[in-house]
Amino acid sequence: MSLDPRQNKQAEAAISAEAAKPGFSLALLQIVATESFPPTVRLSSALYFKNFIKRTWTDEEGNYKLSENEVVAIKQELIGLMTSVPPSMQAQLGEAISAIAESDFWRRWDTLVDDLISRLTKDNTAVNNGVLQVAHSIFKRWRPLFRSDELFTEINHVLSKFSTPFITLMINTDSLISSSQNNPAALQEAFSTLNLIMKLFYDLSCQDLPPVFEENIGDISLLLLKYLTYDNPALHTSDESESGVLEYVKAGIFEVLILYTQKYEDAFGPQLENFVKTSWTFLMAVGLETKYDILVSKALQFLTAVASIPQYAQSFSDPETLRQVIEKVILPNLSLRESDVELFEDEPIEFIRRDLEGSDSDTRRRAATDFLRQLMSQFDKLVTVEVTKYVEHYLQEYAKDRNNNWKSKDTAVYLFSAIAAKGTATAAQGVTNVNPNVDILDFFQKYIAEDLTSNGIEPILKVDAIKYVYVFRSQLTPQYWHVAFPLLVNHLGSSNYVVYTYAAIAVERALFMTDDTRQPIIPKPDVVSLSKNLLSHLFTLIQKDSAPEKIQENEFLMKCVMRVLIFIREGVLPHVDLVLTNFINITKVIRHNPSNPRFYYYHFEGIGALIRYAASTQQDKLEKALYDPFAAILAEDVQEFAPYVFQLFAALLEANPSGTLSDYYKGLIAPILMPSLWESKGNVPALVRLLTAMIPRGAEDIVRNNQVEPILGIYQKLVSTKLHESHSFELIETVISSLPLQALSNYFVTILQLMLTRLSTSKTENFSQRFIAFYHFISARQDKGLGTDFFVGITDQVQHDVFKPVYLTVILPDTQKLTRPFDRKTAVVSFTMTLTDSQAFIDRYPKGWGLTCQRLLELLVNPPVPPTADDIVPDQDVDDLSFGVGFTQLNTCKKVPRDPFPEITGVRNWVGQYLKTADARHGGRIGQLVQERLSPDMKQSLMTYMQG
Numbered sequence: 046m047s048l049d050p051r052q053n054k055q056a057e058a059a060i061s062a063e064a065a066k067p068g069f070s071l072a073l074l075q076i077v078a079t080e081s082f083p084p085t086v087r088l089s090s091a092l093y094f095k096n097f098i099k100r101t102w103t104d105e106e107g108n109y110k111l112s113e114n115e116v117v118a119i120k121q122e123l124i125g126l127m128t129s130v131p132p133s134m135q136a137q138l139g140e141a142i143s144a145i146a147e148s149d150f151w152r153r154w155d156t157l158v159d160d161l162i163s164r165l166t167k168d169n170t171a172v173n174n175g176v177l178q179v180a181h182s183i184f185k186r187w188r189p190l191f192r193s194d195e196l197f198t199e200i201n202h203v204l205s206k207f208s209t210p211f212i213t214l215m216i217n218t219d220s221l222i223s224s225s226q227n228n229p230a231a232l233q234e235a236f237s238t239l240n241l242i243m244k245l246f247y248d249l250s251c252q253d254l255p256p257v258f259e260e261n262i263g264d265i266s267l268l269l270l271k272y273l274t275y276d277n278p279a280l281h282t283s284d285e286s287e288s289g290v291l292e293y294v295k296a297g298i299f300e301v302l303i304l305y306t307q308k309y310e311d312a313f314g315p316q317l318e319n320f321v322k323t324s325w326t327f328l329m330a331v332g333l334e335t336k337y338d339i340l341v342s343k344a345l346q347f348l349t350a351v352a353s354i355p356q357y358a359q360s361f362s363d364p365e366t367l368r369q370v371i372e373k374v375i376l377p378n379l380s381l382r383e384s385d386v387e388l389f390e391d392e393p394i395e396f397i398r399r400d401l402e403g404s405d406s407d408t409r410r411r412a413a414t415d416f417l418r419q420l421m422s423q424f425d426k427l428v429t430v431e432v433t434k435y436v437e438h439y440l441q442e443y444a445k446d447r448n449n450n451w452k453s454k455d456t457a458v459y460l461f462s463a464i465a466a467k468g469t470a471t472a473a474q475g476v477t478n479v480n481p482n483v484d485i486l487d488f489f490q491k492y493i494a495e496d497l498t499s500n501g502i503e504p505i506l507k508v509d510a511i512k513y514v515y516v517f518r519s520q521l522t523p524q525y526w527h528v529a530f531p532l533l534v535n536h537l538g539s540s541n542y543v544v545y546t547y548a549a550i551a552v553e554r555a556l557f558m559t560d561d562t563r564q565p566i567i568p569k570p571d572v573v574s575l576s577k578n579l580l581s582h583l584f585t586l587i588q589k590d591s592a593p594e595k596i597q598e599n600e601f602l603m604k605c606v607m608r609v610l611i612f613i614r615e616g617v618l619p620h621v622d623l624v625l626t627n628f629i630n631i632t633k634v635i636r637h638n639p640s641n642p643r644f645y646y647y648h649f650e651g652i653g654a655l656i657r658y659a660a661s662t663q664q665d666k667l668e669k670a671l672y673d674p675f676a677a678i679l680a681e682d683v684q685e686f687a688p689y690v691f692q693l694f695a696a697l698l699e700a701n702p703s704g705t706l707s708d709y710y711k712g713l714i715a716p717i718l719m720p721s722l723w724e725s726k727g728n729v730p731a732l733v734r735l736l737t738a739m740i741p742r743g744a745e746d747i748v749r750n751n752q753v754e755p756i757l758g759i760y761q762k763l764v765s766t767k768l769h770e771s772h773s774f775e776l777i778e779t780v781i782s783s784l785p786l787q788a789l790s791n792y793f794v795t796i797l798q799l800m801l802t803r804l805s806t807s808k809t810e811n812f813s814q815r816f817i818a819f820y821h822f823i824s825a826r827q828d829k830g831l832g833t834d835f836f837v838g839i840t841d842q843v844q845h846d847v848f849k850p851v852y853l854t855v856i857l858p859d860t861q862k863l864t865r866p867f868d869r870k871t872a873v874v875s876f877t878m879t880l881t882d883s884q885a886f887i888d889r890y891p892k893g894w895g896l897t898c899q900r901l902l903e904l905l906v907n908p909p910v911p912p913t914a915d916d917i918v919p920d921q922d923v924d925d926l927s928f929g930v931g932f933t934q935l936n937t938c939k940k941v942p943r944d945p946f947p948e949i950t951g952v953r954n955w956v957g958q959y960l961k962t963a964d965a966r967h968g969g970r971i972g973q974l975v976q977e978r979l980s981p982d983m984k985q986s987l988m989t990y991m992q993g
Contacts, residue, residue: 060093064097064101067112067115068115069097070094070097070098070101070111070115070119071115071118071119071122073090073091073093073094073097074090074094074119074122074123074126076090077090077091077094077126077130077134077138078126078129078130084131087130087134088133088134088137091130091133091134091137091138092137094137094138094141095137095138095140095141095144098119098141098144098145099140099141099144102144102145102148103148104766105766105767105768105769106766106767106807107148119145120145120149120154120156120157123138123141123142123145123179124142124157124160124161124164124175124176124179125164126138127139127142127175127176127178127179128164128171128172128174128175128176129171129172129175130175132174135174135175135178136178139178139179139181139182140182142179142182142183143182143183143185143186146182146183146186147186150183150199151199151202151203155202157183158202158203158206158207159206161176161179161180161207162206162207162210164176165210165214167217168217168221170221170231170234170235170237170238171234173214173218173238174234174237174238174241177238177241177242177244177245178241180207180245180248181241181244181245181248184203184245184248184249185244185248187199187200187248187251187252188247188248188251190252192252196252197252197253200249200252200253203249204249204255204256204257207249208249208255208256208257208258209257211242211245211249212257212258212261212265214238214242215242215265215268218235218238218239218242219268219271221235221238222235222236222239226277229279232277232279232280233279233280233290236280236290236291236294237290239272239294240290240293240294240297243294243297243298243300243301244297246258246297246301247297247300247301247304250301250304250305250308250309251304254308254309254312259312262312262313262316263316266313266316266319266320269298269301269302269320270319270320270323272294272295272298273295273298273299273320273323273327274323274327275291276291277291282336284336285334285335285336286334286335286336286384287336288336288337288338288339288340289336292336292337292339292340293339295340295343296339296340296343299324299340299343299344299346299347300343302320302347302350303343303346303347303350306347306350306351306354307350307353310354317351317357320347321348321351321357324344324347324348325374327344328341328344328345328348328373328374328378329373329374333377333382333384334384335384338407338408338409339407341378341409341412342407342408342409342411342412343407343412345374345378345409345412345413345415345416346412346415346416348374348416349412349415349416349419352416352419352420352423353419353422355423358420358423358424361420361423361424362423362424362427364427364431367420367424367427367428367431368431370420371417371431371432371435374413374416375413375416375417376435376456378409378410378412378413379409379410379413379414379417379456379459379460379463380452380455380456381452381455381456381505386505389504389505389543393542393543393546394542394546394598394599396543397543397546397547397550397601400512401550410459414459414463417432417463417464418463418464418466418467421464421467421480422467425480425482426482428464429464429480429482429483432460432461432463432464433464433483435457435460436457436460436461437457439453439454439456439457439460440453440454440457440492443457447502451502451503451505451506454492454506454509455505455506455509457492458492458493458506458509458510458513459509461483461488462513462516462517464480464483465479465480465483465485465488465517466478466479466480466516466517467479467480470516472920473557473558473920474518474519474558475515475516475517475518475519475554476516476517476519476520477519479517479520485517485520486520486521486522486525489513489514489517489521489525493509493510493513493514494510494528496509496510497510497511497514497529497532497533497536498532504539504541504543504544505543507536507539507541507544508543508544508547511533511536511544511547511548511550511551512547512551514529514533514551515547515550515551515554518551518554518555518558519558523560523566526555526566526567529555530552530555530567530571533548533551533552533555534548534552534575534579535548536548537549537552537579537582537583537586538582545586546599546601546602549583549586549601549602549604549605550601550604550605552605552608552609553601553604553605553608555567556572556608556609556611556612557608557920563917565612567612569612569613569616572609572612572613572616573613573616576609576613576616576617576620577619577620577623579609580606580609580610580620580623580624580627581623583602583605583606583609584606584623584627584631586599586602587599587602587603587606587631588627588630588631591634593634593635593637593638593640594638594640594641596631596634596635596644597635597639597640597641597644597645598641598644599644600641600643600644600646600647600923603644603647603648603651604643604647606647606651607647607648607650607651607654607937610624610651610654610655610658610937611654611918611937614658615658615659617654617655617658617659618658618659618662618663621655621659621663621666621667624651624655625655625666625667625670625671628648628651628652628655629670629671629674631648632648632652632674632675632678633674633677635648636674636677636678636681636683636686639683639685639686642685642923643923645685645686645689646689646921646923646933649686649689649692649693649935650921650935650936650937651937652671652693653692653693653696653935653936653937653938654918654937654938655667656693656696656697656700656937656938657696657700657937657938660696660697660700660701661700661702664697664700664701664702667697668697668701668707668709671693671697672709675690675693675694678690679716684725684727687722687725687727687728687731688727688728688730688731688931688932688933689731689933689935690731691717691728691731691732691734691735692731692734692735692934692935692938693935693938694710694713694735694738695731695734695735695737695738695940696935696938698710698735698738698739698742699738699940699941701742704741704742705742706739706742706743706746710739710742710743711743711746713735713739714739714743714746714747714750714752715750715752717732717735717736718752718755718756718759720758720762723759723762726768726931726932727931727932728932729763729769729772729932730772730932730934731932733763733772733775733776734940736756736759736776736779737775737776737779740756740779740780740783740784741779741782741783744783744784744785747784748784748785748788753780753784753788753789753792756776756780757780757792757795757796759776760773760776760777760780760796760799761795761799763776764777764799764800764803765799765803767807767809767811767812770803770809770811770812770815771811771815774815774816774818774819777796777819778819778822781822781823781831782822782826782829786829786830786831793839794839794842794843797839797840797843798843800816800819801840801843801844801847801851804816804851804855813855813859814859814862814863814864816855817855817856817859817860817862817863817872818863818865818868818871818872820836820856820875821860821868821871821872821874821875821876822871822875822945823835823836824836824875824878824879825871825872825874825875825878825945825946827878827882832878832882832883833875833878833879833882833883833885833886834882834883834884834885836848837883837885837889848885849890849893852890852893853893853896857896857897857900860872860876860900860904861900861903861904865942866909866910866911866912866942867909867911867912867942867943867944867945869904869909870909870911870944870945870946870949870952871945871946872904873901873904873905873908873909873952873956874946874949876897876898876900876901876904877901877955877956877959877960878959879894879897880894880897880898880901880960880971880974881959881960881963881964881967881971882963887974891978894974894978895978895979895980895983898978898979898983898987899983901956902983902986902987905952905953905956905990908951908952908953909952911944912942918936918937919936920936921933921934921936953990956990957989957990957991957992960987960990960991961991964991975987975988
């Protein structure tokens with residue numbers, strides 16, 4: 046393993062070769078376990094082991110990819126190893142165990158809990174911490190899950206074995222702490238155990254109250270209360286900004302209290318009063334040092350949970366009590382501290398991330414605001430009256446000395462915003478529900494507008510003003526926006542990092558907003574006229590520092606670039622060179638070190654928008670300019686960027702009106718058929734998109750270069766997995782519709798055999814739907830030499846007459862379930878052509894003719910309507926925890942569904958016309974079949990269409 050960047054590529058190649066050999070994972074664990082190796086090598090092995098397990102433990106169907114011996118050996122070795130290695134390695138191994146548990150716990154690893162319990166000791170903290178680390182890495186998976194029988198079976202399996210030893214460990218750890226008072230090292234270790242115990246206490250309680258905990262709730266509460274008030278100088282950190290294990294234990298206790306208050310108040314209620322008093326005492330006495338921030342925010346979240354229960358909230362309903370709460374608890378934690386100002390100046394991007402909605406749940410300001418809002422939801426008028434007095438007081442303080450008392454205005458604006466908003470702000474609209482007892486626009490005119498227009502004020506007040514517009518954006522009328530928007534754009538010119546970034550955030554959201562008729566709030570011509578300067582300036586800000594990690598640091602600027610391009614649409618055409626040059630320069634730099642998934646997602650969405658709105662007229666320019674940087678990404682195997690590049694290559698190709706493949710793309714076919722590229726799950730959807738764009742345009746070359754079989758090999762790999770089944774159908778439908786039939790004649794039986802095997806052994810609802818759509822796709826294409834009888838003939842070669850049960854049990858009953866409009870349209874064409882032209886349905890399946898007619902008539906009751914072209918580009922949820930992992934779709938250049946029968950405009954008329962023509966073509970045969978095989982009602986319905 047190499048820690049030298051110059052040897053990385055060679056080392057990675059060597060490791061990949063080793064990884065294919067049996068026993069590789071055990072060799073890694075051997076390195077982790079060997080104390081004579083340097084710590085960095087052992088840690089690298091633990092890290093590689095974790096990633097190896099995540100990649101190779103099971104396939105999509107849950108089958109082991111490693112040999113059974115290796116699987117058994119890993120499970121036997123891991124737990125013991127966890128209890129003996131340093132914490133940094135424990136964390137990596139813990140994640141590996143969590144990945145194994147995802148597929149195996151508890152039914153395929155039912156010895157694990159017993160194994161863990163057998164290793165718990167009375168006072169060996171190193172071993173206990175390893176055991177608890179393993180337990181937490183597995184049980185924390187329960188926290189976000191929805192209730193299900195399977196989940197509760199697993200939890201009950203754990204609790205039946207683990208809860209009593211866990212309580213014993215709690216008591217033993219309490220004793221160990223008492224006996225370690227004068228031994229700082231032992232005390233630290235014992236508190237590390239207590240910290241893990243608190244995490245596990247939460248895990249075990251997160252879904253339901255464990256019976257053992259309920260029986261011992263009084264004793265457990267005494268223990269929690271003891272450590273909430275516990276102190277020992279030996280546990281204090283010397284750094285005022287760094288939380289220590291004492292703070293983390295107390296924060297963990299508060300998390301448990303929040304859970305028990307919100308979910309188990311009936312059992313826990315009698316204990317609450319003591320904790321509320323303790324929290325008050327703590328919040329009144331705690332210092333402003335940042336090391337207490339997590340603890341203060343958790344204490345405030347606990348009080349917020351208490352205040353959400355009407356019977357407990359009553360204690361805050363007295364005006365005098367409320368004043369005490371505001372003065373002693375809310376204001377000290379809501380006011381700007383010196384450390385906040387330092388963060389603003391020294392780490393601006395960190396300040397922004399903490400300050401933005403939803404991303405600062407563990408800051409004092411956010412927690413104090415939430416507490417105040419909770420009180421307001423119980424007593425809105427009382428809280429509004431009391432808080433307004435403080436808002437006015439701070440505004441007066443500011444008016445006395447604007448230079449020295451600027452923090453007073455910051456507090457006033459924050460306080461006002463806290464009581465003005467009701468409910469949760471949305472990503473799309475900001476605050477949509479407001480306190481009727483305050484006037485948001487009046488406050489804007491009197492106190493906010495001046496800070497948007499004046500120079501020479503504190504940058505933080507500028508940010509407050511911009512943030513006010515951003516937060517209350519849906520409350521501003523178009524007249525206010527007419528004034529505010531140019532001011533926001535001007536602030537992009539600020540020299541202050543936080544000011545121009547907040548301006549970008551606010552501009553981006555303003556451009557996203559629409560009125561009730563889905564028209565933009567900001568007039569499009571206003572932005573088009575500004576767009577050249579706006580884009581040029583944003584690109585300059587992004588590239589101020591040329592280091593790859595600095596360019597990617599500020600995703601908010603790139604998101605604004607993306608939004609401007611989406612907003613101005615074809616308005617970008619005069620500025621294509623400017624935009625393209627900047628995108629390419631940024632791509633070339635950041636490919637060396639992709640470090641911020643949000644930034645490069647917006648970056649590639651921006652390029653997608655450029656392609657969407659400019660490619661139809663400037664195809665050659667975009668293709669030539671983007672080919673080299675994109676090819677470099679693929680050549681250098683920049684895995685984070687590859688799925689984006691494949692999508693953009695596809696979008697460029699789809700936008701090309703010529704319908705041919707340039708030499709650029711012809712040269713890409715062979716490399717993208719390499720099996721190694723398809724190993725990465727994240728590549729598959731993007732590669733399928735690119736391949737399905739290439740195949741119709743390069744059909745002759747593909748056949749000439751013997752590339753049909755490799756493509757079908759990819760189909761075979763995709764169709765066998767649930768994860769990629771949809772992509773397998775996309776690919777095979779493109780192959781069949783694009784390549785000459787004779788080039789595929791030897792393969793049709795295998796193609797269908799693979800589908801029918803999946804249908805009989807591991808059918809999913811999605812697979813069934815895609816198979817039905819595939820059948821109709823074949824059946825409806827008589828013009829290409831396909832059709833119903835072709836399908837019947839192929840299935841006969843798979844197994845004689847297997848078509849009949851498939852048609853009767855899958856295709857006929859479930860065609861009505863097809864949801865995609867073009868699939869439904871194809872089904873109408875397919876059924877119609879079956880009735881008119883299938884010999885099999887006349888000779889072999891006479892009953893099937895009537896059943897098909899019935900299903901056709903059902904489809905025509907609600908005939909498929911083509912989807913309306915939607916110009917709205919949806920937002921991707923980049924705050925989702927899984928964002929940036931695997932495949933992320935680019936919405937700006939999403940593939941547009943193609944109508945396979947654009948010539949058919951009204952399906953009802955077409956069906957009637959087609960039946961009538963076919964009847965004449967076949968010498969009145971259709972009319973005869975109608976008389977012989979249909980019920981009177983169906984006859985009448987069908988004749989209505991034929992005579993219409």
